[in-house]
Structures are given as C-alpha cells and as structure tokens.
Amino acid sequence: DGGITQSPKYLFRKEGQNVTLSCEQNLNHDAMYWYRQDPGQGLRLIYYSQIVNDFQKGDIAEGYSVSREKKESFPLTVTSAQKNPTAFYLCASSNPTPAGELFFGEGSRLTVL
C-alpha cells in the first residue's frame, strides 16, 4: 500500500547527542515536510523540500538539519543545538501545487533524557 513510513516510532536520546529520524514515502510525491508537534499546540513546520536536492527552512529550523538525496526519502537530524528537542515529529508529503492535502506518517516521538 502507498504511504509514508516514519521510523523509529519511539526514540530516547541523551543530551548532546544527534539523532536522525527516517521518513520514506512511496506516493511519488515531489514535496516532503517535517513538522513538530508539542502538547496543546498546532503543527509547526521545521523544513520542507519541493524537489530532490533542494530544501528550505520552515518556521522553526534552528537545531535541525535535513537532506533530500532521493525523492522517496527525507531524513531529519535533530542536533545537539536544538534546545528543547523532546516532541512528536511528523513527516508529510504532497504534490506541491496547487495547495492540497498533506499525507502524514504515523510520527516519531523523541524524548531527551
């Protein structure tokens, strides 16, 4: 079945460590996104990519990095520079234009110990 797969679902990290969250899609979508979700708040955009080998910062990119070497993959690295990394991370994909539905993965919950 077509969809978006995020892994791992749960991840624990010690302070000072980098961690990479995986996101793979087989929907043949050009655009991919990473959102962060905190309790009681809406989704906030971290990074997005409209095409392979290109990506743009979202609203809260500091402390994060991404790559888009393949159309199907958009991994997110949470670096030690991110001051408050404990959150639920959601990856999404879409066809970029016109504005339309985002398809979301099941999320990855990162906890910093």
Added chain:
Amino acid sequence: GESVGLHLPTLSVQEGDNSIINCAYSNSASDYFIWYKQESGKGPQFIIDIRSNMDKRQGQRVTVLLNKTVKHLSLQIAATQPGDSAVYFCAEGLSGGYNKLIFGAGTRLAVHP
C-alpha cells in the same frame, strides 16, 4: 503573524448527536482550507477540504462550511460516534507555490455513550 485558531479547545458530545467544531483564520488571502483528525499517538488523517470559491462541501457524515466574510470555518459531524473521538485540526493555505499549511492548535472531541 498570520495564524489559524480554534474557538473551543474541548468539545464533549453524546453519541448520536451532531458535533460542530469551529475555527477562525486570519489571513484573508488564504484560499484553501482543510480539516484533519488525529488520534492519540498517530499522524493526522485528512477529513475534508474546501477551496475559497465554495461555501460548503459535504463528505460522508461530515460537512465543512466556509464563511469568508468573517473568516470562519466549521466542521460538522453528523451522528457522532465513539470512533470520532480525536483531536481535530483546521489548517489554511495558499494556492500557488509550495503547499504550506498553517495549523491551528486543535480541538479535542470527546464522544460519550
């Protein structure tokens, strides 16, 4: 900045009743609106969307109403079922360019038997 908000953070309804979840948006230029449902620990799922050239759109047991005059969006769920219990997000976006959606904080819908 531009934002999407919700009037009611929590809505409790009896099974079988109709539910109405409201949302206010601030960007009068937004021309695409979407409702997502998110169950605990999962990624958001598309419910229904509407473009600014429409006032109403119906799906299966759901109806979205758009009032551009007062910049208000609502989601109506008919004959609410226990499986409808979740957090519901509205989001606004702009056609043209990449698919950047701005999400509200969400409303929790609790359905009681």
